[in-house]
Amino acid sequence: MNLFNPSKRVRNLYIKYGxxxxxxxxxxxxxxxxxxxxxxxxxxxxxxxxxxxxxxxxRILRSHTHIEE
Structure with a gap:
């Protein structure tokens, strides 16, 4: 569901439900x-x-974020 090709993501941002x-x-x-x-x-x-x-x-915000471990 990422809007970019190649996909683009914000690193280390957690989108919390609620x-x-x-x-x-x-x-x-x-x-x-x-x-x-x-x-x-x-x-x-x-x-x-x-x-x-x-x-x-x-869903949209999570598809544009990446959590690095």
Missing amino acids: ENPFVLLSKFIYAAHRQKWSKEEIERVISAAKKGNYIALI
């Missing part, structure tokens, strides 16, 4: 800015995440 949608979007935007994503790339993910319900928002 958290406020505004907080999740803010965390994603902040982490993406720090990792040098362009404004257009961030807007593309955010607008896709806002289109659906809460579950869709979680």
